[in-house]
Amino acid sequence: DTEVTQTPKHLVMGMTNKKSLKCEQHMGHRAMYWYKQKAKKPPELMFVYSYEKLSINESVPSRFSPECPNSSLLNLHLHALQPEDSALYLCASSQDRGLGTGELFFGEGSRLTVL
Amino acid sequence: GENVEQHPSTLSVQEGDSAVIKCTYSDSASNYFPWYKQELGKRPQLIIDIRSNVGEKKDQRIAVTLNKTAKHFSLHITETQPEDSAVYFCAASNDKIIFGKGTRLHILP
Numbered sequence: 387d388t389e390v391t392q393t394p395k396h397l398v399m400g401m402t403n404k405k406s407l408k409c410e411q412h413m414g415h416r417a418m419y420w421y422k423q424k425a426k427k428p429p430e431l432m433f434v435y436s437y438e439k440l441s442i443n444e445s446v447p448s449r450f451s452p453e454c455p456n457s458s459l460l461n462l463h464l465h466a467l468q469p470e471d472s473a474l475y476l477c478a479s480s481q482d483r484g485l486g487t488g489e490l491f492f493g494e495g496s497r498l499t500v501l
Numbered sequence: 502g503e504n505v506e507q508h509p510s511t512l513s514v515q516e517g518d519s520a521v522i523k524c525t526y527s528d529s530a531s532n533y534f535p536w537y538k539q540e541l542g543k544r545p546q547l548i549i550d551i552r553s554n555v556g557e558k559k560d561q562r563i564a565v566t567l568n569k570t571a572k573h574f575s576l577h578i579t580e581t582q583p584e585d586s587a588v589y590f591c592a593a594s595n596d597k598i599i600f601g602k603g604t605r606l607h608i609l610p
Binding site for chain 1: 535544
């Protein structure tokens with residue numbers, strides 16, 4: 387199984403809503419990532435988890451709250467988002483987060499629209 | 502932190518010709534340089550990568566070269582085909598992967 391599965395594929399939410407994005411992988415990877423991608427832009431790193439611990443937070447606003455319940459799951463909790471947060475949110479995993487990392491396996495993404 | 506510059510932003514080549522995309526990086530500690538291809542509406546996928554102890558790597562029609570002294574690396578695609586049309590991202594990594602801005606490659610019939 388070389389898949390990273392993300393749900394939901396599409397999400398529309400108001401600025402006062404609370405929602406969550408979910409990501410799952412069963413490749414035994416020990417590093418998991420959240421990236422944000424706006425149209426015609428590169429993926430932008432948000433968070434990195436290594437061995438279920440948050441190791442990198444790229445100064446992401448607190449309205450985004452990551453959670454790694456176990457080595458296969460990664461969640462992104464969303465609260466009080468702004469319209470400019472509308473984007474494709476990509477989850478990825480890699481075997482490890484050692485020096486130079488390694489191949490990132492991306493999910494298909496969750497396309498978020500904030501009204 | 503790492504900064505990756507990528508050129509050109511758009512590239513059109515005739516089918517069968519070669520395409521070259523160039524990237525520079527700023528952090529001399531970076532030691533891993535992957536290239537990702539993203540087709541419209543799809544996820545980025547790794548097409549080739551190179552580590553800093555190697556100067557060149559080839560996989561069929563795709564090759565990557567790395568010049569550590571100059572801190573630049575390039576992607577070469579030969580005998581381009583319509584299915585090569587996509588956005589290509591270079592990236593550099595020491596402890597986290599940072600992407601370049603991307604190159605939109607159009608293969609002209």
